[in-house]
Amino acid sequence: MNAIEPLDETTLLPDGPEETRKSDKSDSVSNNQFLAALFGNANPDHRPILVSFPGNPNEVAGSAWSGKAWEKGSAKLPDANNNYFSLAVFRPDEAGIYRRLKARFVALHAVMLDDVGSKVTMERVTLPPSWLLETSKENFQAGFILKEPITNGPAADRLMEAIVTAGLCDPGANGPRTRLARLPVAVNGKYEPAFPCRMETWNPDLRYTVEDLVDGLQLDMTTTGNKRRARSPDNHERHVDGDPVWLPRPDENAVLAGLRDRGLYKGPLGDGKHDITCPWVEEHTDNRDGGTAYFEPDDNWPIGGFKCLHGHCAHRHMHALLQFLGVDAHAARMKPVIRVVPGEIHRVVDAAERGLAQSHRHYQRGGLIVTVTTDPGTHETRVQDISQPALVRALAGVATWERYDARSEAWVRTDPPSRHSGVLFDSQGYAHLPVLNGLTRQPYLRPDGSLMSRAGYDAATGIFGVFNERAFAIPDHPTRDEADEAAKLLNGLLSEFHFADDHDLAAALSAILTAVVRPSLPHAPMFHVKAHVVGSGKSYLCELITAFATPQRGTPTTFPKEDEECRKLLLAELLRAPAVIEFDNLTSDLLAHKSLCTALTAEFMTGRILGVSKTATVNTRTLFLSSGNNVGPVQDMARRCITISLDPRIETPAARSFERPDLVRDVLAERGRYVSAALTIVRAWIDAGRPKSECKGLASYGDWSNLCRQPLMWLGFADPTNATFESMDDDPDREILDRLLKAWHAEFGNTPTMVRDAIKRASCSFDPENTNSQGELKEVLHDIALERGEINRRRLGWWIKRHAGRIVNGLKFVRASGNRSAEAWKVESVVSFSPDDF
Template sequence: MNDAVADEPGTHKKAISAADIEIFPVQRSAPTATISDEGPEKGGKSGEGGGAPSLPLSNAEFVAHVFRHLPDGARPIVCSKAGDPETGGWLAEAAGDVDRQCPSDRNNYVNCSSFVPGDDGEINARKEQVAAFHFLMLDDIGTKADRAGLNGCTPSWEIETSPGNSQLGFCLKEPISQEATVKALQDAALRAGLGDRGASGIARWARLPEAINGKAKHADEQGKPFHCRLLAWKPDAIYTVAELAKALGLTLFPVSPLLIRPVRENRQLLTAAQRGDDVYTPRAIENPVLRALHERGLYKRAISHGKHDITCPWASEHTDGLDTGAAYFEPSREYPSGGFCCQHSHGDSYHISHLTEHLGLQPGEARWTARIRVIAGEIPRVRRAAEIVLALQGGYYQAGGAIVSIKTHPLTGDISMVQVSEQELTSALAEAADWEKYDGRSQKWVRCDPPVRTVQLLHRAQGYDHLPHLQGLARQPFVREGDGQLVTAPGYDAASGIYASFDPAAFPLPEPTKEAAHAALAKLKELLTEFHFGSEIDRAASISAMLTGAVRTRLQTAPAFNVTASTPGSGKSYLASAITPFAGPGVPLNLSYPTSADEATKSILSMLLQAPAVAVFDDMQTDWRAFGTMNRMLTSSTITDRILGVSKSATVSTRCLILGTGNNVRPVNDMCRRVITIRLTPRSEAPATLRYEGRPVDLVKAKRGEYVAAALTIIRAWEAAGRPKVDVPNIGSFEQWTDHCRYPLLWLGEPDPASSIIDQLRDDPAQEALGHFVSAWWNCFADKPMTVRKVVDCADNKVELRDALEDLPVTERGYINRGKLGWYLKKHAHRIVNGMEIRPADCSERNAWCVAKVAVRPEALTPVSPLLAA
């Protein structure tokens, strides 16, 4: 049967229209517990045909509880069959009036997943319509699987489905939207002996409590069918994937990258992938070798991911005819056709080619891959097929108009985004499909390498139809920007376009209360105890930097952080090292601050193409100068520029935590509103000799998950409290950052971490120089229109004006450059400073300017914080 349909025995499932059924009552209250948790050995007699269920719970109440949390537009589905369930078709219906749809005298089932309507508006029990997976079902507990394997883990329910045999369900706190996670969980349960292969699949059916088991072998002496019995009902026993794996003692292995995408997002790709033609033949849904082994009764069980215990086809040649010691290995990079081994004496005589021949398969079928035929004149279709198989292979994305992959650092475990070269793309396409061209001499299709022309067309394209969009990388749980949902599962999240790599168990997240937020804040403050901050505002800014790192993936823009001190050895780099782990586990990118606009463009684009968690301008020798690319990196969510050495542009995300360290460095000009300054002031003539007994950097690296969770708890608690805000000056371009990394700290009574930005805007040397210049202009010319030439000529006789001009970036070798002065006036036209502004003037001569006094409305430029208010 097609694996796109649920794995229960049967043939076809007839769909019904979602518009024709009653809306499912998701919000109804679930039953509570009059319930026993006794197993079959304590819950009464089993196997009595016609016996009533032991616990009072209707099918409708059962389904309402299990599917309390449904994705938008999703519905549970049920199925009811009379007689023997192994005969006839399967009618899948969206759950509506469940007790009517599933009367107790029939075989009744509910699917483990919820489903969304297809393009035709109908709900079908097909994998590509799965919305989410809601519970793990373990079958045949008591017969094929030993109850001791549960390790004492409490199931959400237990239904006796045949004499001495139970089906157990484990509800999930959050439905799983990724098929890869479902498969990893089910495979781990199979390896632990908790069920058989038939109990796997994301569209698996489970029995309802009010039902019969109509299989003839389970009927009593009078021929009456066995009545299923609800033996245990624990509605509060719900688990995360990590909690369930730990409770059952399961080891979750990584699964095929084919399944990395959430199932609801697979529909378009699966439709394209399954639509074959003369160019493209899709990969078989089921492994042909495994299918043939099952059909011939040679399959036993899964040993581990990709490895299967089978009966050797030549078992008669074994000593004493023992049916042991044979295994089949699924295709891999090392063994494209898979492998077969037998530990008996004839093992060297039989290999995978002999096994596939014995099973009646062609050599190409053993590779279990797609096929692309290179047909003359069909370049667009060949290129499209290449993109489809690359997308299905997994691990490849589109970002900024380029094909990228994700690499993991072998030492730190951190991830980075890497552009795929043409050579890598050729290799990937060769692995993803069998390529064939027609050989006129032999009159046959023969295997070949992916054509160079196809590789180039795919590599140099500016957009792709099937490759998933990669918007960024996450190294810890994150909140989606769109719907505000906390994502706690690693892998690719299609809703946000974020790929996450982390261990969910390492990030303990308590209930987001204000008490938990205060405890989390105290934990972060403890890290900073030994640093010598200039003020409590500097400490608050450091905590804000930690929060920024923890949620940088969520924020479209965020300010940079400048850690400065007056003396070398004051702990600047050490403080930066304590902050960077909040953004990611790896070593941050350490860069030199650019010295020119061209250098800034090249270095920043190159840096952001890797999607690093953190970039540090360490030991800066200059101030934070305002180059165009630097400005855009901090106040735009993306930047677009030409890739060095390639005739192609790229659009890259700027979601990276930016830090800088240096002695007495400060932001200037346009960087004043983009950079928060943290000042360290150790009271020592030799601060480099100071010790940090608490070793905060080692501590935060060793327990990164706990500290990141503390930062997230502060933000989540603020949101749970209704997002209370404090009346502080707004900082343009950073409203979202203010919401998540500024207001939560103010809510907890901390000083304003953005105070330095307000101070820098007020004390900016460039603005101070402009203020002196307009004051000198007014004292010399009042509001009289003046040309640049006349201003320069007058400066020779007016000392105040001359001194003001020399403080501006308009002089060269002691002479005032009129062109630069004209550009400076144009750049600062209509900017108000000291109650005056520069304006273009009406004059018979060209390029005249004047200074005019203006009325300035009162604005709160002074930082407002609990500390300053005190």
């Protein structure tokens, strides 16, 4: 950070003549011209304060913010500094020193809206500003010069607070009367490199009265001061079964009710907009009735909006409509009121949660408060957990908060107390917030097999649908013929992929069905795409499958090396409810990390989320994909993963040309059509009575097998799980256990034998009559537990214990009874049953 150089007298150099006329070029306005336009008519003894320093303002404190008074014709500040001015003028103290203090306030000459373009939309600035200054990329400060400066301090505070309450500016650090704004010739040092401020609009002749600002910006002045009288908190009215803090929102919109009562309401226009007859239609040319709308309250329009396109009503805004209808601004907000009453923290926190729930924008997920949000850059919709500071802002948006002011004997507006929001944030459970189980980007199946085709939150399933309902067309009762046609459509997408076998093609189709119905399934296996060489289409097939789960492009990640890394990654990702988690280009086998195995066979997993001092339980309804060359699932992952093998059968697969090189882009362009085809297949199988084909059962995945395996076999495709059973048979642990069981049984028969005796037998000289079995025992014990040239007895015992009871080729290890000093093991023969025997 640069050294701090507070503003001093040597920096105040002549800047040329004063000028208050509109500049020919907005970006040519000097600081002195700008200040002269705002304060040129002020008493010479009453001056604004200028603040100037280099570096990052977030890292600057102390005297650098004190500043010096402006003198007419003297405001030459370093162009590379952060340069600010006070919106008000101040009088000097007894020593003749000017300070930016509330006690020295004289008059407010202008007001300012902040973060226009980022936090405040341009549409919300409903009055043309006197100046519009770009302070960072596409982010502006909008200023309004007052016709008559406000000399009453509390009145100035009320106006500034109303602007803050309307969401048009942040509260500031030192109070309304001492507020600073940026000068036009300056930089914003928060960025690297510093952003040079640029005057976008300069209209110094545009000046406003307080009434102009209140009406034009739709400010609510009724709750910023002491106008709302109430009885003392001990005697005020109680609401909702004796709850002293919760005043529920009105049952109906008072504005709509007033419009209907006066015959002015025509009908809804959608998205909270309503077509109405203008109350002043008689003033329109030819009494023309049309082009008038009312907007329901939202974040940008706290009390709603009114717009009449006729010129005679250009000056009329929402406050005019409220005055005509006789509706109080508080009633127009359509929000509940939460009163912060001492000694009632439990009720205040409960009311805060109730307000969040009634907003229909906040949910609970795994013990955290979350919302559904869409990234403005990627357009990806995800679940976002609410941090404690963000919770304060959310609470301010869902309710009007009040505290009792003893001096004015009135309930006045206030911010949600951080203490109460902290208690809500740290709560272990939430009684009012609906549970959010996951997101879906397409219509989905309910547990009874019915199709949910409406977007939004579904209380029955806890699923939030994020999709355009009109993009999907699934028959109510699809037939077998319609299912065949849908299968041909999907099969055509896979025609240029070279699968190793028919069951690999079926597995790819099964992955597509799984991608579509995954939000409806408590469990589903992972899908792994493998090939022998690069360029075989592994990643592209995963990208195609992903397109059926979400309209957004996938963001693959590397496979974690350790379970702890895997657990942290999964918890952080699953909290967001992603459609797909993909591990791309594996360089080792798909290891059986404990947390990954849990995510694939359990509906929920629990752990501590990074950055949050809470243990969260997250839903696992996400499609898992992976890919790699000559690697695949091993150990416990073998039964949790469906492998799709690609075999182009040429030396350089990457050199191939394709008839549809933009296949994924084409699918995304017509995603509704292809997803509807997948759902048609599943729904047709359900309507046909759920016919079952003969196949082996896949443990933990019964529901998945019914919706993503059986419909394909019903249509004549191979069993998608063939590769899974082959992987289980090829499990290295199974092979070693098979060898050990046979060698142990050959050496000891059914005799209980301790581990140390088995090691001793394997290590002694060969018995000429039993060389083969003894040599095999020694070799397999070496494979399992050789360490520093010797067989580790503890490691061998742990290995046998871990595999005890597992049957391989009719043999299994069992612990012998009656041995208390050490474990003795014997191999038993068992009768194996096939699924056909049941």
